[in-house]
Amino acid sequence: MSIPVPMRCVRQPRAGGRVIPWTTVQTSPRLFLGLPGTEHGVTAAFGALDSARQAAAVTGRLCQVCGQALEHLSVYLLRSADIANGHTVEPALHLGCYAYSRRACPTLNGGSDHYRRTSLNLRTVQDDTTGGTWKQPAADPDRAGHAHETWDAWYVPADQYRVHHGDNGSVGLSLEGVKPLRAVRVRNAALPPDAVALLAALADLFGTGAPADRGACPRTHS
Template identity: 30%
Template sequence: MTAPDVPVIPVLLAARPLVGGLVVPWITARMPDGRYRFGTVDYHRHRRALRDRLCQTCGGPLDPGRIVFAMRDSDLRLLVSPEPGMHPVCAAYSARGCPMLAGRLRHYRTSDLAAQLADLGVTSHGDPTGSRAAAPAKRWHLLWATDYQPITNPLTGQPAAMVLPEQVLRVRPIGPPTPLGPADHGGDAAAGPASDI
């Protein structure tokens, strides 16, 4: 990542640890040696963020009525987010700083990270089905909502947030769209624009 790709850190995130000039999200897993691993989610913090309505980026309480979720096209169709919500300012920072959200990565990691972390005794998740290794990256959106219901995602068995249609305030695509063919992850490209919600 070059210097122009590193976004300015908002005051709300100034106390968070940094790795490579980027803020480490509150739900990011920490390795036994103390290092943080971007793209790896601390399972307990993830559950707590969803249950207690905490921002996944800064860890602070979310503002009722102004919660932002990062969702892929497939998440938008169901209005179910595997990611906890964020403050608007934390979401804006994440959309610029996170290489996956910003569309700077075209594929997920090639290795099954969960298995490697389990060997280290780290409880984490982020790819509960193990289907993302080397898969093409998907297009992401920011969805503003007035509230959500913590649920167990019926597709993955993992904690998630369900947003009701009447709770959606707006949806905005972030990062360059990733064109997918019908063979890529169930043919998301044929679903049409998700921002029509």
């Protein structure tokens, strides 16, 4: 079943039927005259943030999915580590773009239980919007090959939007003092392989008929 695409995203390039988020590392063509619902010959490293666009989105209050200006309310996608650290590198999203991402993104919808082990081999391309240059996305040692963590969504009003400046010159969204209007559990952490195997063995033993991978990507609903 196809997932309805937000009107803000109908003219964005797609790969594998999915809208490529504006901040995702991707190959050219950057400019195209495509029709909604068509593929645009673009290769994307889903899950890898382009540093130039990530910074532009955070400082310019832009949505990470559509690249358009955020409004009175935005959604922060947060891992447990982000909440503990008090900031996140993930730019915010419109409500509609978040709703689409929650259904289309394997990390958020439970369709994937591990991060990609290695990065895609993408040639460096010129970013015609921010004037920066994309580099081949390097695998994040804190994520590459690891099981997905717990992800939450915070609904944050515009007057609590603050930029976090890291010691290394990076920027992100500050969570200090943020009181979300709503907090939603998007997905639980993926279980390690030995725990999945144990659950499968117990299911077989007690005849519950639960599939072997049922515990790998639990899905929760608000």
